[in-house]
Amino acid sequence: MYDVLVIGGGVTGCSIARELSRYRLKTAVAEREEDVCSGTSKANSGIVHAGFDAEPGSQKARMNVRGNRMMPQLARELDFAFRQNGSLVLCFDRKQLGQLQALKEKGEANGVEGLKLLNGEEARALEPKLSGAVEGALYAPTGGIVCPFGLTIAMAENAAVNGVEFLFETEVLEIRRIDAGYLVRTNTGEIEARAVVNAAGVYADALNNMVSERKYHITARRGQYCLLDKKAGTAADRTIFQMPTAMGKGVLVTPTVHGNLMLGPTAEDIPDKEDISTTSEGLETLQSKAALSVPDLPRNMTITSFAGLRAHEDGDDFILGEAEDAPGFFNALGIESPGLTSAPAIGEYLAGMVAEKLGAEKKEDFAGQRKGILNPQELTVEERNTLIRSNPAYGSIVCRCEMVTEGEIVDAIRRPVGARSLDGVKRRTRAGMGRCQAGFCTPRTIEILQRELGEPDLAVRKNRAGSELLTGKDKEELKEAGR
Missing domain, CATH: 1.10.8 (Helicase, Ruva Protein; domain 3)
Incomplete structure (x- = not known):
């Protein structure tokens, strides 16, 4: 029997596992694919959001800002690619400049530091290739970019070195309460655990609903992206957003930590939680919208396109913590953007709750440093x-x-x-x-x-x-x- 079973080997699950490995607990991660970072975590923009657009007081706001602050030190400890390049939110209509002010005030309420309003000329001084139609921008110097693969794998490796077991190609089929905790039936056999942490991405609602009367519903929100060659990487140095909408933060233009340029994502709610196909309409839409920010993007330098799924919960916030009617069952549910940024903070938060629940003590010999692959x-x-x-x-x-x-x-x-x-x-x-x-x-x-x-x-x-x-x-x- 395990003390803790984490379900899901994405960035959230691996962050939780790494934080749990600080404690004297027998912990395992069950992942249905053959590797970590094989679902939502492998297909995103790699943005470390500053935290200015989440609603003040929400879990998204708290975890985003905390995760953003943790990222520089974490990158040094675990040796993954990260750069604090800053971000801009663009406004193209003078009549909407008040929305930038409101966004700035929201960010300040969330604790984001250094936010500054710029006029069009000031924004173009920072990013010379911006459209002449830009009337104003919100500048967030604490925004950054990270390698999502590198972050997730670094967390997983460090967790494994500290004793966490990874069970790959292990798909959860059923969870039920037993006297000792939970019995988890998988395609490879049964697993018993005193506590379960649900970090199953777009399927986290289904797992929660197996054990709790408080039902949740997740919609798969597909985002399509284009990746441009490194020769196009100089088109932007900062991450360039457009004014956010109800569907998300809009189409962005951003460099990657490896020197490429990325455009995306679109935002399409779809019924199929396995559909990561791209469409000609979607890619054309994102390229057209990206060109509003940076007009002369070299489309002919596109080397690949891809799509990822975001786990959008109907309440539009992260669901974090122990289910009220399922003791020992902890949710990390509805983890969509800014989930990548928030993952270290979610790991810290939930691991602390689980350790307290189980009465676990911290290890004296926790190894917090990890060296990446030599380049x-x-x-x-x-x-x-x-x-x-x-x-x-x-x-x-x-x-x-x-x-x-x-x-x-x-x-x-x-x-x-x-x-x-x-x-x-x-x-x-x-x-x-x-x-x-x-x-x-x-x-x-x-x-x-x-x-x-x-x-x-x-x-x-x-x-x-x-x-x-x-x-x-x-x-x-x-x-x-x-x-």
């Missing part, structure tokens, strides 16, 4: 040559677009909560994220995965079961094998 490009020429002499795998380039070496891929596989699929390698090293979108590096990455995992090459997958990359051997290979 040879960040070394001097002399340091790189020394590295290659000691380990020649760092001299073998696998992904030419992102200059990822065999040594980095091997490290990604061998680490705690290591990569087990092509997407797992991609999220940890960026192999396949460049201009050719894995057209060159896939065969070599498959070979490395097969060798390191000790599996037949036909078993190597893109991600979940059923996504095997190879379906058979060619005639010449079979002939050489004597078959």
